[in-house]
Amino acid sequence: MNKFGIILSHTYLTRVKTKSFLITTAITILFILLAGNVQSIMHSFGGSNEQEIAVLDETGGVVPALKENLQAGEREMSLHSYEGTETEAKKDVRDGTFDGFLKITSNEDIPQGEYYSMQGNPSPVSERLQQALQPVKLSRAANNAGIDPAAVQQITSSVVFETVALQEDAKTAEEMNSARGLVYVMLFLLYLSVIMYGNMIAMDVANEKSSRVMEILVSSAPPVTQMFAKIAGIALLGLTQFGAIVVVGYIMLQSKQDQLTGGVFQYFGLQGAGAGTFIYALVFFLLGYLLYATLSATLGSLVSRTEDVNQLMAPVIYLIMIAFFIAIFGLSSPDNMLVTVTSFIPFFTPMLMFLRVTMLNVPIWEIVLSFGLIISAIIILAAAGARVYKGGVLLYGKSNSLKDVKRALQLSKKE
């Protein structure tokens, strides 16, 4: 095996065996399992949540229409025509026989409702009942006034309004939705990866430096090889972690298929996304990871104690946060000038250009240009990083400023 492979496998294997890695992965998987089963869990605690409601209908004939209106919505509410008196009904509610009591009276033949429950506050239940009673009242009132039901229909229905795109290949609303979902997923993945794995890379480098094993390493293998082998090793580690999570998530979705057909995917609208979008997502993700990972490794080589890593990583976190916030803003207005301009800045490209590519029709030259910019940024960073890395590993002492970059560069060159 060449040195790249040796360092890569070493980075991966020593990390994957650590307790902290196993624990974080286990906790994440547990969290996903919990989130996925939240409904069943709530059920097992609360038992049946069905609301039993007694209805005393003084007008007569409202209950069937009310039931019909309610049927479309919740199943968890059942109405029972009450035969006793109002006082008896209230007592039953106090005793817990019923969850609530609805009294329907009539005012000039227009139905009115009064809802009694223990709390008496407006609740989802009372709101549903009110909504169900509204159409009943409307038709009664119309009927009393002698208006044709068809005319009522026309008055109350909402206006017909359609949007039409003139551009031939404009995205449909469905496509926009799916794009938005994918951008969300991408934003979070990239954000998390950079914060988690970028930090891990910087820590790893700083660790080797603080234990002084670095000098032996740098004398055995070229710094660039070391840097990229480490980046690749941590990437593989990330894949393992994400892989485990995705597999668990998938199995869970499969087992609950009847409950949520396509649930999560539908929610994010991922079903509508084409293969091209996924390829873009992959490429932008990889480029983004590479860029930030290179930056992290470079910064990691500048500190001599692991405690200083966080301090130096702060600017990296700020960068990805700025990108994240512009992207969140860009989701609602992807054609904004700010988004357009910043999508060419390499540190923001993976999020913002991806957002634009999926949500708008971006001319191909813009995409190529952004690719070119980010790739050259990676190359420049890697070249500078390798030199800083080589000099930085010989640099010990208090370090927390950009002056160290200069000193590290000085150490690595002839002068």
Added chain:
Amino acid sequence: MTLTLDSITKTFGKTTAVQNLSLEIPEGEIFGLLGANGAGKTTTFRIIIGLLEATKGRVYWDGSKVTYEKSGMVGYLPEERGLYPKLKVKEQLIYLGRLRGMKKADIVKELESWLERFRVPEYMNQRVEELSKGNQQKIQFISAVLHQPKLLILDEPFSGLDPVNVELLKRAVLDLKENGTSIVFSSHRMEHVEELCEHVCMLQHGTPIIHGRLKEIKRSFGKKNLRIHADFDLEYLKHTDGVLTFSSVTDGCVLQIDQETTAEHIFHTLQGKGFVRKFELEEPSLNDIFIEKAGTSYE
């Protein structure tokens, strides 16, 4: 394969770490690089193995620079010891050995025999952080020599070791030399240098002030030590011509004299004064030379 340093100069900003250093280290020899703290030894080592780039001058080994292609033939024991504290000795050396181009099976075999030799076979599966400092140093030494390098750089290899372990390591260094490894090493312990090296170079503020074969350096130093143990008072020798320093010891004194004829002269003056138990003319120790040249003691 000869290691040649051709007028090396290295500056960091305004400070000059090494100035115009030229060395030639023949194959299969132990070369001693001496100097006070901060004299430029570690910088020189780093330049030799390519960690630092010389500002001026060149390093050749076997006709060309020491590059990463050759790293399998080079062993390095840095002054600042460094191993992964959390890794077991075996895992650690497998990793470092593979980076130097060894096969895993060979590493384990070699490591076993080295641990046996250093009388610590039980450390195989222990974490480095659990070992004492001296034992960590043994492991570090093994990591530098495991791949049987042709060029071995040892920066202060014996510091922090007890006399038994110093002997073990010294023996190992000599065996490596027998097998044809060129070794460059630095030490503050002059007796180690005298014992091991044929050629030495002494640096002061980055400039070589003594350089050559150890025997010749001693001879050309001129000054010698004269040890006299006698039953009578020797104080009067203080004022003899050619006596540079006088120091009393139990039973007598040790003089530093400018040349051999002075000793002859003193020998004659002693006649008839009483019983002389000991009269010994010693070569100057490297320590004397070092103190004289560098003006600092490291004993």
